[in-house]
Amino acid sequence: MNNNLISPVIATIGPATEERKNLVTLLKLCDIVRINGGHNTLSWHKNVSSNVKKIDSTKVILIDVPGIKPRTLNKKPIIIKKGEKIIFCGKEKKLSKSNYKIVKLSNPLPKNYKKNKHFSISDGQFSFSLIKYGKNYVIGKSKVNFILLPNKGLNIPGSFYDENYQLKVYKNFLKKINNFKFDALGISYVQSEKIINKIRKIFPSKIIVSKIENSLGLHNSLEIIKSSDAIMIDRGDLAAEAGEQNLFNDVVRVSKQVKYLGRPLIIATENLESMIEKVAPTKSEIMSLGLNTLLGADKIMLSDETATSTNWKNTINWVNKFYNFTNIDSSTMKNSFTRTGIDENHSNLCIWDAIETLNHLPFVIATKSGAAIYELKKRINGNRIFVFTDSIRTYNLCRFWNGITANIVQKMLKKEGGKQILGIVKQHSNLLFTSNSAIATVFVLNPRKGARANALYIVTKKDLK
Template identity: 35%
Template sequence: MYKRKTKIIATLGPASEKLIDELLKYVDVIRINFAHGDEDQHKKYFDLVNNRAPILVDLPGPKLRIGVLEKGPITLKNGDVVTFGDKGIPIEDPIFFKLIKVGTEVLIADGVIRVEITEVNENSAKGIVKEGGLLTSRKGINIPDADIPLGITPRDLKLLKEALDLGANYIGLSFVVSEDDIRKVKEIVKGKAWVVAKIEKKAALKNLKNIVNEADAIMVARGDLGVEVGLPNLPQTQRKIINVSRKYGKPVILATQVLESMVNSPLPTRAETIDVANSVSQGVDAIMLSDETAMGKYPLEAVKTINDLIISVEKTFKPKKTKLYRNVDEAVAYSAVIASVLSSASVIITYTRTGSSAIRISRLRPVVPIITLTPSEDLTKILKICYGVYPKKVEELKSLDDIVKRAKEEAIQMGQKGFIVIVGGVYGDKGETTRFLKVEELD
C-alpha cells in the first residue's frame, strides 16, 4: 500500500472538534491556534486529541486583530462606510489608531477586505470599503509599511508556558524577523518542543538563512507574507523559502489558503489543486489547512481532498534533489538513498536517538519510506512532520547487530520483501559514534 510522504496538518476548531476521530485517519499533525479561545478551550482541544497525534501550537505574536463581533459576522460591500472602535468594528489593540492616517489602506483577513481610512480620532476611525467580503471575529489586520513593534510579546510568553504545560510538540512563532527571536523561545522551551519559525515579514526574508539555521522547522505563512511582499512576488518568495529550508535540512510547512474555497464548497477550485501539486513538487514536508478545517463547512472533505491530491501528485512528480554538505553524516545519508535506488530496496530503516539521521535522509527525498526506529517517545511525535518519515518507538539498541536484527524484524512485520537499507549509529567504548550503512536481503 502506498505511503503518503508529504504530511498533512489540520487546524482544530469549532467546525472540526466533533470530527476529530475521522480527521485523525488522514492527518499527521493537529494545529491549535492560541490566537483564539481561552485556557479552557485550549485544554479541551488537547484532551480531544488525547495524545493520538503531535500538536502544533501557534502563538499569535504582535498581530493586529479585529475584536469579537458580538452580533456575528458582518458582510461589507464596496462603498460602505465603516467605523473602527467607538461602537463600530472593535479593534483589539488601540495602537491601531496610532498607526493609521487619512489615506492609509487597511487590509483585513490576509488582504481579502480592503478599507481606505478617511478619518482618524484618538480611539476611533472611519473608512470606505474598497474591497468587500465577510468579516468575522478576530481576523488579522495588516497595515503595509506600518512600524508595528515586533518580537515576543508578554501574551506570547504566557501562552508559551501554557502550551508547554499541555504538552505541545511544536511551537509556531509568528512574525519572526531574526534568529534572536527563536533563541529567546528556545531558552524557555529547553528542547521540549520544536520551534517553528513562521516567515511572514519582509525583514525575515533579508535574514532568512540565519533564521532557518536557528529554527527547528520553517513555515511559509502565505497570508501575511502575501500582503508584505505583494501577490505578484509571492510565488518566487515561497519557492525561495522552501529551497533555503531544504538546503539547510530543515522541515518546511506550507500554510494559508491552500483549499480556501472549501470553507464554503465541498470541492476545491482547479487553481487550488494545481497550487497543491506545485507545492508538493517543490518539496515541502507538510501542508497545513487552517480555516478549511477550523471553521469551514466541509472540514472532513477538505482533509480527504488534500490527502488524495498529495498521493496523486507524489506518484507522478518527484521533488528535485538538494545540494549536499560535505561531511560524513551527509555522505552516509546520501549513500543510503543511492543504495536504496540501486538495490531496488523497498524501505530505508534508520535507528536514531536524536532524529538527525532521519532528517538528513528525508531532505534528500528518497522514493521509498523512511522507517525511523527510536527509543525516544518525543521523537516519535516530532518526526511525524518530516517528509517520508514514519517513526516508531523501540527499545534502546546498543549494538550494530541489535539494530540490524530489529530493523529486519520491523521490515518483515510490515510485509516488506527483497532488499532493505539500514542506517544508524552506535556508541563505542570511548563515546564516539560509529556510523554505518548496511543493505540486507530479507529471507
C-alpha cells in the same frame, strides 16, 4: 509503536470538529491536529487537547501561539463602503472626536511602514489607501465595499514587529498553557532565530514550527530555518506583508531552502477554501496542491476547512486520496538547485555524500535527537525512510515529514549502535522488505548536530538469514 498512518493533512480543530464523536473520526484520518491559540478560550484549548490525548495519545497536537499581528476588536460585523475613511488604532489610543469610523486593534501597529501607500485587512482581501499614520494609529480609505467581520488581522507591507514585545506576549501565553497536553508550538511572525532560541529554552522537549510570513522573516529565512524543527509558509499573511506580486517567488525560494536544510515544510492558507461549502475543489486548488507537492511540501494545513465546515470529513478524505494517487517526484526540482550559500558545512567528504547516489533504496536510521534525519533529508527526498528512536519527541517530529515511518524502540545503544540497527532490521524485516529487494541503513557513532555518518550498510533479506 509506529506511525503507519501518513496523512498530508494538519487539521485545525474548531466548532465543527470539537465534539468527541467527531474527534474520534478526525484522528482516524490524520495524525497531526492543530489548535489555534488566537481563537476561543484557554479552558477550551485545555479541554480539547486533553480530549485528543484521551482518544489517542499518539496523535501530535500543534498549538499555534497567538501572534502580535494587530486584529480588529469589533464584536459585530461592520459595513464599510468603498471610499469610506476608517481609523484603525490601538485599544489604549484616545482620539479626539471624528466623523470617521474607529476600529480598535488588539496589538500595537508594526514599525517601518511610513513609505507604504496602502495596507489591508484579512490576509490582503480588503485594501485601503493610506491617508495618515501616527503613533499607534493609521487612517485609510477603503478601496472596496465589504463587511468587516470580528477579529480580522491588519497587514502593512514591509513592516516589522518589536521582537522584545513579541517575546513578552509569547511568554505570557506559554506560561498559561504550561500544563496543557501538546507536542508542538506554532510560532507566528518569526523574524530571526532569537525568538526561537528563547522559546526552546522554555519548552526544550517541544517541536518548534516557525512561520515565515513577513518581509523581515524572508530576509532572515536561512537562520530561521536552521534554528527550527519545521517551517510553515503562511501564504495569506506573506502575500499581504511582502506583496502579492512577490508571493510565488518568495514561496519557491523559501521552499528550496527548507528542503536543502532537511526540514519538514508545511503550506498554509486557502488550500481548499472552496470545500468549506462544496464537495469538490476547484481546478485551481488542485493545481495548487500539485505545486505544493512539487515544491516538496510535507503537509498542508487546513483551517476553516476542518474547524468550521460541516464538510470536513469529505475534505480530508479527498486530500488523502489525492496524495495517494498523485505521483510527483519533487526531487527533480530539488536537483536543479545548488546548495551554495545554504549548507556551508560540506567541505569534508563523508558517507552522507555517498547517500545521494542511493536514490532508489529505502533507508533505515536509528536516532535519538533526530539530527541525523535532517542530514539524510538534505540529500534524499523521494526515498522511503524508516526511523527507529527511543525519543517521543523525535517520534513526533517524524510525523511532520512525508515519507517517513517512525517506530519507538525501548532503548538506543551508544557503544553498539551498528549492531543494534542490524538487529532492528532483522526484527522488523516484514515491515522493511515488503516490496524492496534491498535497503540502506545509516549509523552515526556520535549522534549530534553536524555529526558525520560513520557506517552505511546495504542489506538484503538474504543477509539476515
